[in-house]
Amino acid sequence: MKIVDAEVVVTSPGRNFVTLKLTTDEGLTGLGDATLNGRELAVVSYLTDHVTPLLIGLDPHRVEDTWQSLYRGAYWRRGPVTMAAVDVALWDIKAKAAGLPLYQLLGGASRERIGTYGHANGRDIPELLDSVRARLAEGCPAVRIQSGVPGLKAVYGVSDTDDTGAPVLHQQARPLVEDWDTAAYLRHVPTVFEAVRAEFGAELPLLHDSHHRLTPVQAARLGKDLEPYRPFWLEDCTPAENQEALRLVRRSTTTPLAVGEVFNTVYDYQTLVTEQLIDYVRSAVTHFGGVTPLRKLFDFAAQYQIKSAIHGPEDISPVGMAAAVHLDLAVHNFGIQEYSGHTPLTDEVFRHAYTFSDGHLHPGDAPGIGVELDEELAAAHPYSAAYLPVNRLHDGTVHDW
Numbered sequence: 001m002k003i004v005d006a007e008v009v010v011t012s013p014g015r016n017f018v019t020l021k022l023t024t025d026e027g028l029t030g031l032g033d034a035t036l037n038g039r040e041l042a043v044v045s046y047l048t049d050h051v052t053p054l055l056i057g058l059d060p061h062r063v064e065d066t067w068q069s070l071y072r073g074a075y076w077r078r079g080p081v082t083m084a085a086v087d088v089a090l091w092d093i094k095a096k097a098a099g100l101p102l103y104q105l106l107g108g109a110s111r112e113r114i115g116t117y118g119h120a121n122g123r124d125i126p127e128l129l130d131s132v133r134a135r136l137a138e139g140c141p142a143v144r145i146q147s148g149v150p151g152l153k154a155v156y157g158v159s160d161t162d163d164t165g166a167p168v169l170h171q172q173a174r175p176l177v178e179d180w181d182t183a184a185y186l187r188h189v190p191t192v193f194e195a196v197r198a199e200f201g202a203e204l205p206l207l208h209d210s211h212h213r214l215t216p217v218q219a220a221r222l223g224k225d226l227e228p229y230r231p232f233w234l235e236d237c238t239p240a241e242n243q244e245a246l247r248l249v250r251r252s253t254t255t256p257l258a259v260g261e262v263f264n265t266v267y268d269y270q271t272l273v274t275e276q277l278i279d280y281v282r283s284a285v286t287h288f289g290g291v292t293p294l295r296k297l298f299d300f301a302a303q304y305q306i307k308s309a310i311h312g313p314e315d316i317s318p319v320g321m322a323a324a325v326h327l328d329l330a331v332h333n334f335g336i337q338e339y340s341g342h343t344p345l346t347d348e349v350f351r352h353a354y355t356f357s358d359g360h361l362h363p364g365d366a367p368g369i370g371v372e373l374d375e376e377l378a379a380a381h382p383y384s385a386a387y388l389p390v391n392r393l394h395d396g397t398v399h400d401w
């Protein structure tokens, strides 16, 4: 079998997605997610100008060799999406050629269904409690709680409103400027956990994302302050680049830690995993270079009793989500899967075999990753420029967002 065509499709059925489609001489097709939120077109150029010309004529069964040659052959290492879309498209073709759902090629099912967590948020605590109630009504077995902070106009994970009361999208044609005050945040978050525990009891797994904003000593403080409420995890408490920062946090608190959604390679995890500084690895197939390296990461993490928790925001397309769900079903050290879902229109553009019901996912049994791209519908919803926000302190200094 040979790859005879490679196409990059950009579509915006509510938000931008970049998809690679490979076609073989036997008529099999494979899809890969190449979406990099806020920098989409750079990836389109990377793929069409530098990668897809190399794929024509290749045997799609050579997944490992293609991954290694793209990683090592570029010489300039890393990059969040440089191999991922190709890797997933090749796995998709291989599994279709075998007539099997991808998870069967990864060792088969290790569980019946995949536990997820959903997002609850509110501008204040009463609004958050309503949002938790809504997630529980949908069957969510675990909930991430994010709340507005008194004195701050806009906070990560919480929708804001403008003067007319209409929601402000955090995704805009110019970066939205949000404000930040770490001291106010650190005072507020324990009261949020206290209120949610008081309302929903001790058993509900509660997660929280600090989104890279704290220093090690601030993160240690927050971890300690949250201990009485037994969080399921504290996510990205310090900026991700500095692995050593987690040593101080780890020594100071028994609050479980989850890190890694912005990592690109296993090297970003070396210290974190071998020193057992974290409890969950959070990388997504789309940003970690595909199924091939993410499977290796999970096996590496398993030696240290660290579990998987694949990143699942709206900006991972259903193609990236499908690949994740196959891995989730297959790996032994599965922890939890983040699931935000997509708009109905997105689910029409990317018809998928994976299902979500009663708070649990299953990849389905369609051959491959089980996603079909409706190219006509995709073309009817073209790219529209959108940036993630930036954060500034009250004196104007840029802070991590």
Ligand code: EZ4
Pocket: 037, 209, 211, 261, 311, 313, 314, 315, 388
């Ligand atoms: O901000 O994917 O845990 N989830 C997250 C996400 C990220 C977005 C950035 O594109 O932190 O909401």
Ligand code: CO
Pocket: 209, 211, 235, 236, 261
């Ligand atoms: Co996060």
